[in-house]
Amino acid sequence: MTARITLADLPIRDDLRGRTPYGAPQIDVPVRLNTNENPYPPSAALAADLAEAVRGAGGTLNRYPDRDATALRAELAAHLRHGLTAERVWAANGSNEVLQQILQAFGGPGRSAMGFEPSYSMHPIITTGAATRWVAGAREDDFGIDPEKAVAAIEEHRPDIVFLTSPNNPTGTALPPEVVRRLVAAAPGMVVVDEAYFEFARAGTPSALELLPGNPRLIVTRTMSKAFAMAGTRLGYLAADPAVIEALLLVRLPYHLSTLTQAAARVALAHRAELLGYVDRLRAERDACVAWLRGRGLAVADSDANFVLFGRFPDRHAVWQGMLDRGVLVREVGPPEWLRVSVGTPEEMAAFRDALSGVLAGPDVTPASLATAGRDQEEETP
Numbered sequence: 248m249t250a251r252i253t254l255a256d257l258p259i260r261d262d263l264r265g266r267t268p269y270g271a272p273q274i275d276v277p278v279r280l281n282t283n284e285n286p287y288p289p290s291a292a293l294a295a296d297l298a299e300a301v302r303g304a305g306g307t308l309n310r311y312p313d314r315d316a317t318a319l320r321a322e323l324a325a326h327l328r329h330g331l332t333a334e335r336v337w338a339a340n341g342s343n344e345v346l347q348q349i350l351q352a353f354g355g356p357g358r359s360a361m362g363f364e365p366s367y368s369m370h371p372i373i374t375t376g377a378a379t380r381w382v383a384g385a386r387e388d389d390f391g392i393d394p395e396k397a398v399a400a401i402e403e404h405r406p407d408i409v410f411l412t413s414p415n416n417p418t419g420t421a422l423p424p425e426v427v428r429r430l431v432a433a434a435p436g437m438v439v440v441d442e443a444y445f446e447f448a449r450a451g452t453p454s455a456l457e458l459l460p461g462n463p464r465l466i467v468t469r470t471m472s473k474a475f476a477m478a479g480t481r482l483g484y485l486a487a488d489p490a491v492i493e494a495l496l497l498v499r500l501p502y503h504l505s506t507l508t509q510a511a512a513r514v515a516l517a518h519r520a521e522l523l524g525y526v527d528r529l530r531a532e533r534d535a536c537v538a539w540l541r542g543r544g545l546a547v548a549d550s551d552a553n554f555v556l557f558g559r560f561p562d563r564h565a566v567w568q569g570m571l572d573r574g575v576l577v578r579e580v581g582p583p584e585w586l587r588v589s590v591g592t593p594e595e596m597a598a599f600r601d602a603l604s605g606v607l608a609g610p611d612v613t614p615a616s617l618a619t620a621g622r623d624q625e626e627e628t629p
């Protein structure tokens with residue numbers, strides 16, 4: 248028998264040694280509220296249109312797809328409005344691939360990217376994967392970004408890429424447009440506003456898309472994975488100056504977006520009224536969840552997304568496990584004493600409330616603090 252080879256035995260890049268992969272648990276439990284998916288599956292009519300589109304595309308699969316996804320990009324531009332056109336929109340396999348292409352084009356060895364934590368764990372993972380140095384900036388106790396401090400941090404580190412997540416994951420915090428405007432003005436390089444949860448923001452919250460004219464170093468990313476209820480399709484997109492898209496063409500793999508993905512995404516866009524029709528329901532359920540958690544005396548971050556960050560638990564893992572034992576999967580993410588729950592259907596949220604009530608009634612779990620107190624600034628584990 249030969250000994251099992253481990254990662255440490257391989258000539259892997261030094262900067263990847265000792266790292267852990269992204270790993271939200273995929274556990275088969277009745278109520279899965281851990282990856283911010285939309286709980287409402289596509290309707291039978293939508294599924295039938297998808298099947299029809301795949302049937303149509305099936306007869307062409309001996310050929311490569313449209314390398315530039317022209318029709319899809321034109322339809323995405325029309326969806327985003329703001330005067331956008333296909334040449335200002337780009338699409339890839341999830342916004343994670345969009346972000347990776349941005350890092351490949353604008354990051355790289357000797358360069359750096361900065362974000363304000365706690366935030367989306369994939370930003371540093373994609374950054375280091377692209378051999379780019381990660382600079383961790385900080386958010387305030389209310390999880391907002393203080394523009395003075397953020398400008399100072401940007402001026403100190405001069406990052407090639409700045410990530411702003413709005414609404415932020417895992418906290419749900421939306422950034423005022425004035426803050427985004429100031430940070431775009433201060434940044435020496437590219438600024439990526441990750442708007443994965445934009446559709447869930449409270450009415451009247453402006454998009455960073457409004458700042459695109461005159462800001463060729465600004466990129467706004469979106470996804471079909473959350474509000475669009477199409478996480479399985481893997482379709483993310485961005486809007487930016489046409490020159491930014493020219494840069495991405497230099498690094499994208501040829502034919503990166505399969506014929507089937509392009510077809511599915513176009514069907515989803517054609518049905519967007521149905522898909523986005525659940526957003527209001529999810530917002531109302533989110534606000535009810537925030538109110539219920541506060542009524543229990545817990546600390547809860549204001550949320551403009553389809554999830555809620557709540558705490559604080561000295562042993563959050565015990566709470567997470569207690570919930571799982573009751574059939575409800577939430578996420579251990581963010582600052583050490585907090586948990587995140589994705590907003591589900593009314594039935595799923597009732598199960599969440601029952602499970603949490605059960606756990607909190609148990610002997611060994613007490614909230615650390617009933618006030619929205621400060622928090623540790625440790626980096627989250629994915």
Ligand SMILES: *Cc1c(COP(=O)(O)O)cnc(C)c1O
Nearest residue numbers: 341342343367416443470472483
């Ligand atoms: C979920 C999420 C994404 C989406 O990733 P996809 O690759 O499009 O599924 C992007 N950014 C943030 C902040 C997210 O939470």
